[in-house]
Amino acid sequence: MADLTEAQARDREDPLAPFRARFRGDPDLVYLDGNSLGRLPDHTPDRLADVISRQWGERLIRSWSEGWLDLPLEVGDAIAAAVLGAAAGQVAVADATTVCFYKLAAAAIGARPGRREIVSDLHDFPTDRYVLESLAHGHQMTIRWIDSDPAGGPEPAEVAALLSEATALVSLSHVTYRSGHRADMAAINALSHEAGALTLWDLSHSAGSVPLQLDRDGCDLAVGCTYKYLCGGPGSPAYLYVARALQSQLRQPIWGWLGRADPFAMAPGYVAADGIRGFLSGTPPILSLAAVDAGVALIAEAGIDAIAEKGSRLGSFLIAAADERLAPHGVSVATPRDAARRGAHVALAHPRAHALTDALIRAGVVVDFRAPDVIRAGLAPLSTSYADVWAFIDTLDSLLAGAGVTAQWR
Structure with a gap:
């Protein structure tokens, strides 16, 4: 039976449990929103202090030639090794997700001249859909939408049904933002390549929570x-x-000076740098890059396989507890039950989900709401405990029963 005693026993046996103390914040807060904003690693402020006080404060502009200009590629290689299953020289930390997505989608369309169709999911994350709609409008293309199961996600057969010799690009999220469904990346890549199309994956809800093997699985392009x-x-x-x-083969559309072969020559005309550097545009955000590097280092230390294993166990524990305690109140699981088919967040559906989310947050259990009826619990394996999961279930049970919020889990 899923209960507090079981949760506490699992926490005692959890090999990743010590990592919880390496994040800052209120230890009594039940934070299940790490799939939207991760907690602050304890060592990140020291890393930023060094950038501010020494690199900026003392070295000033000399820091650009002492490492700053290489940070986008160095941190990219760290992400590739720690979480993406990709060899060095294929990842760069660049712009906002929307801008990175636009760059790669536009480059893919440009590399498939004469093809007039894009395949994507009608329920994919809004910014991805909006960017694709913009590009389709500007290039007189058609988007062929998969109407996937809202409690699941796009399946290979659904992709195959829309592919043709007119398909330029297939763009999907690896883990869907609403349900947590994990797509079969390797199968969808193979189907798309057979049709002559390129693939673009949004990894925002994947990287750092589930294992990825971009090189092995034949991924063309990805952002996160x-x-x-x-x-x-x-x-x-x-x-x-x-x-x-x-x-x-690809030419990204935002030609900025740091993506040029010799940026400090200040020469007329644009000549793209070789390799992944050619996908950069403007001046890199050094403080944020240092913070990303610090966070990725923590992931690398723990190991993505161990992180993913705990994430799947946390999700299974939550689903079992929801079946026992919440199903009688009309709550249903809106996430794949098979751990191999989901990411590290679990969606629970209820008609009063919006109001219940607000009530949970007031009670000290931070989750989020996704329209029209989903409470989403993000299980960041390094900072989430089994007791946190139980606190969420117990508090939601009390709210639904109209009995007020219990404090047994504190």
Whole structure:
């Protein structure tokens, strides 16, 4: 039976439990929103203090030639090694996720001239859909939408049904933001390549929570944010992945000076730098890059396989507890039950989800709401305990029963 005693026993046996103390914040707060904004790693402020006091304060402009200019690629390589399953030289930390997504989607369309269709999911994250709609409008293209199961996500057969010789790009989220469904990346890549299309994956809800093997699975392009499971902080820049074989074939559309072959020559005309550096544009945000690097180092220390294993166990524990305690109140699980088919967040559906989310937050259990009826619990494995999961279930049970909020879990 899923209960507090079981949760506490699991916490005692958890090999990742010591990492919880390496994040700052109120230890009594039940924070299940690390899939939106990760907690602050304890060592990040010291890393930022060094950048501010020594690198900026003392070295000043000399710091650009003492490492700052290389940070986008160095941190990109760290992300590639720690969480993406990608070789060095294929990842750069660049702009906001929306901008990175636009760069790669536009580059992919440009590399498939004459093809007039894009395949994507009608329920994908809004910014991805909006960017694709903008590009389709500007290039007189058609988007063929998959109407996937809101409690699941796009399946290979649904992608295959829309592919044709007219498909330029297939763009999907690896883990869907609402349900947590994990797509079969390798199968969808293979189907898309057979049709002659390129693939672009949004990894924002994947990287740092589930294992990824971009090189092995034949991924062409990918983007992801760094402020969720990678704990880069609010507004930290996103990364982009371009498979090495495609780097010389694609031309990204935002030609900025730091993406040029010799930026300090200040020469007329644009000549793209070789490799992944050619996908950069403007001046890198040094403070945010340092914070991202600090967060990724923590992920690398713990190991993505151990993180993913705990994430799947946390999710299974939550689902079992929801079935026992919450189903009688009309709560349903809106996430795949198979751990291999989901990421590290679990969606629970209820008609009063919005009001219940507000009540949970007031009770000290931070979750989030996704329209129209989902309470989303983000289980960041390094900072989330089994007792946190139980506190969420117990508090929601009390709210639904109209009995007030219990304090047994505190």
